[in-house]
Amino acid sequence: MRTPRRGLLALATVAGAALALIIPSAASAAYYGSETDYALSSSGPTDGYECVEGTGVIACFRAYGDVFYVKDTKADGYSAVAEWHMLGFATRTGSCVNKLGEGEWGICNKNLTEGRELVLTAARYNSGNFVDYGSRETLYT
Numbered sequence: 001m002r003t004p005r006r007g008l009l010a011l012a013t014v015a016g017a018a019l020a021l022i023i024p025s026a027a028s029a030a031y032y033g034s035e036t037d038y039a040l041s042s043s044g045p046t047d048g049y050e051c052v053e054g055t056g057v058i059a060c061f062r063a064y065g066d067v068f069y070v071k072d073t074k075a076d077g078y079s080a081v082a083e084w085h086m087l088g089f090a091t092r093t094g095s096c097v098n099k100l101g102e103g104e105w106g107i108c109n110k111n112l113t114e115g116r117e118l119v120l121t122a123a124r125y126n127s128g129n130f131v132d133y134g135s136r137e138t139l140y141t
Helices: 005-022
Strands: 035-038 040-042 050-054 057-062 067-072 079-086 092-098 105-109 117-126 129-140
Parallel strands (some): 035 092
Antiparallel strands (some): 050 057, 050 129
16 A cells, blocks of 8 residues: 655654754854954053953953953863953943963954943853853943
8 A cells, every 4th residue: 555645745744843852952152242253363462451360361451442352371172252341322242252272362353432331351161151250340442
């Protein structure tokens, strides 16, 4: 006896939907804020910067030029991240992510509104998943 094609198609559709529900999927990972920039290699800050630190990370900001520096200080497989939160009428948030490896400085150049408060936080992430915070400081753009 032959099974109608429509019956096979319906069976395949139901089986596919069941597998999609059974097979676990990777959780969606994201860095802090609505703007994520990946740091370019740099020699590090020279002067006029304010920095915060945490385990495995140094994060710095210079208001003149709106530049973030972030250094990975520990060979732990995690990314060093400078998280920032700009306060004011147009709130902006973001991350400068250093995936360059232990001992490397990275730089992210932004264009921020002048004269606003900016909260800078040192953090570590594992493939986009939050690990821990270091210190945080409120600065001005």
